[in-house]
Amino acid sequence: MSIDITGLPPERIVFDISPLAELGVALHALAEPGHHPGLHGWATATAAALKPDLADRLHEANFLWTTTFSDVHMPFAGVRGGDGRTGATLAEELDLLDALDEDRFLAAALEFTCSAHYAAGGPVRRERALELAASRGPRQLEFTRRLLADPAGVRAWLRRLFEDCDQAFFADTWRRVQPALAADARHKTELLRRKGLPEVLRAVSPAVSLDEGEGGGVNGGGGAGVRRIVVDKLTDGRTTAAGTGVTFVPSSFGWPHLWVLHAPGWRPVVHYPVGAPELAGPASVELLHLRMEALAHPMRMRMCRALARAAYTNSELAELYGITPPEVSRHLAVLKKAQLVTVRRRGRYVLHQLDVAAVARIGSDFLETVLR
Template sequence: MQIDITGLPEERIVFAPSPLAELGTALHTLTEPGHHPGLHGWTTATCAALKPDLADRLHEADFLWGPTFSDISMPFAALADTQGMPGATLAQDLDLLDRLDDELYVAAALEISCASLYSRGGPSPLVDREAREQALERAVARGPRQAEFARRLLADPPAVRAWIRRFFEDCDEAFFADVWRRVRVQLAADARHKTEVLRHKGLADALTEVSAAIAVDEELTRITVDKLSNGRTTAVNPAIGAGLTLVPTSLGWPHLMVLHAPGWRPVVHYPVATPELSRTSSVDLLQQRLEALAHPMRIRICRNLARTAFSTGELAAEHGISAPEVSRHLAVLKKAGLLQTRRRGRYVLHQLDHQVVARLGSDFLEGVLR
């Protein structure tokens, strides 16, 4: 994922929390609790306390906050006069959402899957037959209730938009107001800290503090976000106003989301610092490690190295293969960062790095959900 920032003034890069974005993350967490095992206690307690009507409405339009995130949770990014700043309260964010015209709102709401169409943009389903059919097809794949909701949205956008706003307000009354009171100070402090890092140390250091999965090139022309999905956007679009917004979330890990729809200001929605984030692995490194372990002989060697340290000669004798062949397998495992080595006299001993191997499951989950 790449964001063009060529010539972007540093003051146009802003860190700011968004109540509506955090509500969207909360709804996602309730809908997809498996994505967020660390929040199991909160999701269980919150779901159990929801009134049946509100719980039912939560799933009626869950494609807005379920497997993917809808851009309607960040309306400030589509409005030039906001200069990339979210509202200070949920009501202010919802007022910004109300300002989106129906075509833009419906197009954002019905971007249900991670389709390549997202990066390309295109006409709204309200005015284009092909876009309408594609949107309905994606909604049908989510289930009959979701398909019916999409049909209602296409048939009567104002009524459904009012329904969505009421739903957000009811969620605020039921549980989100308490969540926001608890996290807003932390999110504001995080935004202030990263703004200070940006001012005093520069963009590279500020992005490093956001996530190890984000980097900027030496010329300060392109930000790259290490995600499985590919996409490009620009932070210097004069139509919407030059700028980049980075929004912290307390509930979002392991997701690192990038709003990169054409015609919208790019937004990076990042989880605030947690112990897990300090050991984020790149998608390429994760793939390299999984491929290193895919060979049956290397798996057999790992069974030895998991127990204790072995020399190359010992492994060759154990498995009935030549020392050079063992060395080639060890080189693959070492390059993938799966081994620890130490010299004992004239022997080099190899052992599996248990901490790295133990993290493979969480690294895989973080990588594919990022």
């Protein structure tokens, strides 16, 4: 994932905090506690305290922060003619969400149906969005129909949902994490000023670096004088910060995720975690061997990126990665033998999803095995 910053003045690279982005990550951790083993206590207590009506509404739209991390959580990056700065409060950022034009709001809200075409930009293909939503399930299909028929009504519904989350639990959560996030943003800003971009990128994450254009750059696209921020992820994407700048947003709830907003025409955003808890979990040597062999294949690793975020059918994976359905079946068979993929049926669709907890244990399993 690369962000072209050629010729970008240093002052256009900013570190800022975003309450709406952090609410989105908190909702993700609430819906997918297996992604965030260090937050099990918070997730359990928060879920138990939710009123039934709010819990039902969160379930109704949870694919906006589970299947994908929708760009509706970072509207500051998409308001046409805006300054690209985050809001000081959740209310201010919800005002920015209201300020998104309809095309951008629809595209952001429908990422869960068309993430494979995210980098293409352009208007939403309504028939295709409905078709893909149908394969996700009746809840997603109904939401998509509502959204396409009444985008303004869904936007207002979503704002009320976020406001109710703020009243129920997020206001207290934000008061607790905001000081540390603000301190991190100030520290990174000062580090950028004193030591420069390469040093601050290393401080953001070992997966983020600066490509100065030597040796061909990202995917062979580098060249003399070209500068790119490169994020090492199991996906390909390019964008440019020319004319917009780039924003780095720290997250307390984000680990292990490192998100990059790279939608065409939006301000690029790197949403990075602060802190990383340790994992543990034993497994047999034989099972560990099967799992590491299964993940050693580049295509299976790429498939795992999609399967970690949502359940997919065989045909969806074939379309997403440009391979044949029989090839997908062979790769899935290897992952299932290694007990890394779960399977369930929804009507005529057979859905596959990564067992995130099993994958999370591999690193500690390997270390325990070699030190045993």
